[in-house]
Amino acid sequence: MSQHAQPLDVEAIRADFPILQREFDGSRLVYLDNAATTQTPEPVVETIADYYRTTNANVHRGLHQLSQEASVAYEEAHDRVAEFVGASGGREEVVFTKNTTEAVNLVAYAWGLNELGPGDEVVLTEMEHHAALVTWQQIAKRTGADCHYVPITDEGRLDMDAAREMITDDTAMVSAVHVSNTLGTVNPVGELADIAHDHGAYMFVDAAQSVPNRPVDVEQLDADFLAFSGHKMGGPTGIGVLYGKRHLLEGMEPYLYGGDMILKVTFEDATWNELPWKFEAGTPVISQGIALAEACDYLDELGMANVERHEAALAEYAHDRLTSFDDVEVYGPPGDDRGGLVAFNLDGVHAPDLSSILNDSAVAIRAGDHCTQPLHDVLGTAASARASFYVYNTREEVDRLIEAIDDARQLFA
Numbered sequence: 001m002s003q004h005a006q007p008l009d010v011e012a013i014r015a016d017f018p019i020l021q022r023e024f025d026g027s028r029l030v031y032l033d034n035a036a037t038t039q040t041p042e043p044v045v046e047t048i049a050d051y052y053r054t055t056n057a058n059v060h061r062g063l064h065q066l067s068q069e070a071s072v073a074y075e076e077a078h079d080r081v082a083e084f085v086g087a088s089g090g091r092e093e094v095v096f097t098k099n100t101t102e103a104v105n106l107v108a109y110a111w112g113l114n115e116l117g118p119g120d121e122v123v124l125t126e127m128e129h130h131a132a133l134v135t136w137q138q139i140a141k142r143t144g145a146d147c148h149y150v151p152i153t154d155e156g157r158l159d160m161d162a163a164r165e166m167i168t169d170d171t172a173m174v175s176a177v178h179v180s181n182t183l184g185t186v187n188p189v190g191e192l193a194d195i196a197h198d199h200g201a202y203m204f205v206d207a208a209q210s211v212p213n214r215p216v217d218v219e220q221l222d223a224d225f226l227a228f229s230g231h232k233m234g235g236p237t238g239i240g241v242l243y244g245k246r247h248l249l250e251g252m253e254p255y256l257y258g259g260d261m262i263l264k265v266t267f268e269d270a271t272w273n274e275l276p277w278k279f280e281a282g283t284p285v286i287s288q289g290i291a292l293a294e295a296c297d298y299l300d301e302l303g304m305a306n307v308e309r310h311e312a313a314l315a316e317y318a319h320d321r322l323t324s325f326d327d328v329e330v331y332g333p334p335g336d337d338r339g340g341l342v343a344f345n346l347d348g349v350h351a352p353d354l355s356s357i358l359n360d361s362a363v364a365i366r367a368g369d370h371c372t373q374p375l376h377d378v379l380g381t382a383a384s385a386r387a388s389f390y391v392y393n394t395r396e397e398v399d400r401l402i403e404a405i406d407d408a409r410q411l412f413a
C-alpha cells in the first residue's frame with residue numbers, strides 16, 4: 001500500500017481485533033493503554049497458532065524437515081524486521097531479544113562494560129524510560145563513567161542548546177528516547193546522532209514508542225543502535241529487537257553465553273557464531289520472531305505514514321478536549337506536535353484513582369509514573385494518567401474517555 005497518507009479504515013481494522021468487542025458490565029471496552037501494550041491482530045494470532053500447529057521445532061539444531069522449516073522462517077523473520085526499519089544489512093544487523101529493555105542491556109553490558117571508563121560520559125535525556133536510564137546509570141557506576149541528562153523545556157521538548165553543550169569529546173554514548181512515552185514529545189534523534197558523531201560518540205535510540213507508530217528508518221537517523229518491542233506494535237510479548245550497525249555488533253563481545261551463539265568450543269575456550277546468532281544464546285524467541293514479521297506485514301499493509309497520521313489526529317483531539325478543562329493539567333508539547341499519547345492529571349484526583357474510576361466505565365488507561373520517575377520529579381508530580389492510541393481507536397472512544405473523566409470529577413466534587 002502507498003505511503004501517501006490515507007485515512008485508515010478503522011472499522012475494518014477493528015474486525016481484526018476481536019478483543020475490542022469485550023464488554024465489562026455492559027460497557028464496550030475502550031482500550032487506551034497502547035503505549036504499554038497494543039492488541040494483537042488476527043493474522044498475527046493465526047501466525048503463532050499456525051506455527052505451533054505445523055512447524056514447531058528447535059532452530060539451527062536439527063537436520064529434520066521441521067527444524068529446517070522453522071530455521072528458515074525464523075531467519076527470514078530477521079530480514080523482514082530489518083526491512084521494516086530500513087536496515088540494509090538485513091539479518092546481521094537485527095538481534096531478537098526479549099524486549100526493548102533487554103536490547104538496551106545487551107548494548108550496555110556487551111559494549112558499555114568493555115568500552116566505558118572513568119572520564120567517559122553517557123548523555124541521556126530527562127525524559128528517558130527506566131529501561132535506558134537505569135541501565136546506563138548502573139553500567140556507568142560499574143565502569144566509573146558519568147551520566148548526564150539533557151533537560152526539557154517548559155513545553156516538554158528537549159533543550160537542544162543544552163544538548164549541544166553537554167555532548168563533548170568526553171561523550172562516549174548518547175542515548176535518547178525517540179518518542180517520549182510520558183510527554184509524547186518527538187525528539188530530533190537524527191540531529192542528536194549527528195552531534196554525537198561529530199564528537200566520536202555513538203547514538204542509541206530507544207524507539208519503543210516510535211517504530212510501532214510512525215515510519216522509522218535507522219539509516220536515515222544514522223542510529224548506531226536502536227531498540228523496540230514487538231508487543232507495542234501488534235506483535236506478541238516476549239520479543240524485542242536490537243538494531244546495530246554491523247561493524248559495531250561485530251566488534252562487541254557476546255552478552256549471554258551458551259548454545260547456538262558459539263562456533264567452536266573446547267574445554268579451554270570458545271569462538272562465536274556469526275551475526276546475529278552470536279547475540280541469541282540458547283533456544284531463541286522462535287514463534288515470537290515469526291509473528292513479529294507478520295506484524296510488520298500487517299502495519300506495512302496499513303502504511304506507517306497512515307498509522308502516524310491516525311494516531312496524531314487522535315492525540316490532537318484528546319489534547320484539545322483535555323486542555324479545554326481548567327482542572328486538567330496536560331503534560332508535553334502542543335496537540336499538533338506529538339506522538340499518539342496524552343498524559344494528564346485531574347485536579348484533586350490521584351491518577352491511580354482516576355484510572356480505577358475509568359475502569360468502571362470500561363475505559364482502560366495507564367496511571368502511575370510510566371517508568372519515568374525522574375521525569376515525573378521534573379514535572380512536579382508523582383504520577384499521571386495516560387491515554388495512548390493505536391490503529392483501531394476512534395474519536396468516539398476519546399469522547400468516552402472525556403465522559404468517564406467527568407464521572408470522576410462528579411464523584412470527587
Ligand SMILES: Cc1ncc(COP(=O)(O)O)c(C=O)c1O
Nearest residue numbers: 099100101129131181208209229
Ligand atoms: C519509551 C520506552 N522505552 C522502553 C520501554 C520498555 O519496553 P519493554 O517493557 O517492552 O522492554 C517502554 C515501555 O513502556 C517505553 O515506552
